[in-house]
Amino acid sequence: MHDPERFGAAGPAAPTAVAAGGTSTPRRLHHHDQQAYVWSRVHVNPSYSGVPGEAAQSLVPPPRSGAASVVVQDKLYVFGGYGGGTGRLDDFYAFDFRTCSWEEVQVLSEEKPGCRENNGVVVLSARDQSIILFGGYNGHRWLNDLWKFDIATQRWTCLEESTPDMVNEEDETNAAGMGMPQQVVNASTTSQRPSCRFGYVSVVYDNKLVLWGGFDGQRWLNDMYVYDFGSSLWSQVQQFGTLPSIRSCPASAAEGKYLYIQGGYDGLERKEDFFVCSLDTYTWTQMPNLGRTPSPRYFHSCVMHSNKLFMYGGYSGSQRLGDMFAYDFETNHWSEVDCSSGDSPGGRSSLIAQVHENNLYIFAGYNGQTVLNDMYKCRLRPIGIPSPSLLNDFRRLINDPETADVCFLVEGREVHAHKAILAARSQYFRAMLFNGHMRESSNNSLVEIRDVSHPVFCKVLEYLYTDTVCDATLEVGIHLMVASELFMLDRLKSICEDLIRGEISTENVISILVASHQHNALGLKEIALDFILQHLSDAKIQCGLTELKSEPDLLIEILKLSSLQPVTPFTRRLGNATQHQVPSPGTEQQPSQAQQVRLFNAHPAPQEQQPLWRVDWR
Known part of the structure; x- marks a missing residue:
């Protein structure tokens, strides 16, 4: 018999491109x-044919x-x-x-x-x-x-x-x-x-x-x-x-x-x-x-x-x-x-x-x-194990009124959640939901959340239920970083820092620097400072720095860091503008009474912080 495969025939009937032919450790x-x-x-x-009398x-x-x-x-x-x-x-x-x-x-x-x-x-x-x-x-x-x-x-x-x-x-x-x-x-x-x-x-x-x-x-x-x-x-x-x-x-x-x-x-x-x-x-x-x-x-x-x-x-x-x-x-x-x-x-x-x-x-x-x-x-395998579905299952519970046992009021809108999940994931919510009279009253009451927008609070819940945050914009990421600090969610804060870091540009770096400074996001602050120092000659960066009057400490920090780099006309002007604020080494003096008044007016003492939530007894 001739060889049936000399010329070839049909066989029965989201990759990275690399050159083929390479080998690695045999497996x-x-x-x-x-x-x-x-x-x-x-x-x-x-x-069996189905015909009576015919044998199989x-x-x-x-x-x-x-x-x-x-x-x-x-x-x-x-x-x-x-x-x-x-x-x-x-x-x-x-x-x-x-x-x-x-x-x-x-x-x-x-x-x-x-x-x-x-x-x-x-x-x-x-x-x-x-x-x-x-x-x-x-x-x-x-x-x-x-x-x-x-x-x-x-x-x-x-x-x-x-x-x-x-x-x-x-x-x-x-x-x-x-x-x-x-x-x-x-x-x-x-x-x-x-x-x-x-x-x-x-x-x-x-x-x-x-x-x-x-x-x-x-x-x-x-x-x-x-x-x-x-x-x-x-x-x-x-x-x-x-x-x-x-x-x-x-x-x-x-x-x-x-x-x-x-x-x-x-x-x-x-x-x-x-x-x-x-x-x-x-x-x-x-x-x-x-x-x-x-x-x-x-x-x-x-x-x-x-x-x-x-x-x-x-x-x-x-x-x-x-x-x-x-x-x-x-x-x-x-x-x-x-x-x-x-x-x-x-x-x-x-x-x-x-x-x-x-x-x-x-x-x-x-x-x-x-x-x-x-x-x-x-x-091929002993058991066909389906793909994990835990995250998707928990995502479906977010703001689900049928299964929820607590309701928040955020910017006038109701957001439904589950006390057990929130308490297991956050010490802040555990204290809120299981402390004193709230433990007995929150089932029939709206828990009002202040100082956090509705979209940002929904992203906080998404993180608490799934440990991830999907499709967050830069603006939402910045507000979410602020909320993560308020709700004491360190991992969420790091996720936000990483999201914001990937979106830094000359147009937004000053705002990101201020936000990271105010909310103690030290890793993000360091990245923003490095970006500013690399782009000091950019007109948008210079314009943004001149508007940092509300954060003189940041101006001084930028000046100190820029002194390690070659002097430019802008850093010279920046140094002249802030020279009176930086004492020479060994010559630091106590401010006068008038200076203390000006400093107090520029930096008023923090007021007593109000709680972010309250129970609405309606």
């Missing part, structure tokens, strides 16, 4: 749970490689492929994960797709559960027809017939066994419809079928086309970013708006690079290729699961591979998965790989000698 993904990453052979149960029988599909597959709800659908001595196939099967049994899909329409291999199928949407099939190779010609199978009605519909792009008269077994031209060029066509091809990547996004790359019998491609199911029209897409080079049969997987491809073959060499395409803008990014990277290959398969991309098998050009790798999107590293335990599928290419729940299933393929129809599964 191996070990499993702590004894049942995780353990392979086992799937023993298929007999299926095993309907495992015949051996095949290069078949198309897709998971819809709890079933794996498999179409066509290459059957070895039986040639290309047009049969259609479904594997039920719940009953662990195969059945041949009953097609009620007269028209249906012909025999083919190395094409892809995708599901249209969760609402419109239709299977979409495009192109492939039937042994004599490459195809670009488009079909739709309605699972509910069990009927195929031909959306577009194939065009006679490429016919091969010398076929013996499959696409890889023929003397096809070794021409490696980039596709260029004025047609808005994709050329005939196989070995492409396909995905449905935003009610559109997206096709990329492949092989058309003469050329390896990296073009992209989109079929709009609303208008029933094809269009060629202008791609942006770092495009993958021409190739066929890369492994591909999609999640949300992102399409990932890895490896492939361009007629000259096998690939090991890794790319992602953002389908909302058709922008490609080359992913970091770090860690224990997979060797170059094609005819392999990959799937997405739990923020990781799992890859299995393929063809290196000399052998069929039986290794498994995982790419962690949190660390941007590859790891080789230790899956030596159990009954593993062994080396194979042109296989089907799909995920259902927590298991990776592998079916069929080619091991270099035999076309296969066995099935294996690997448990």
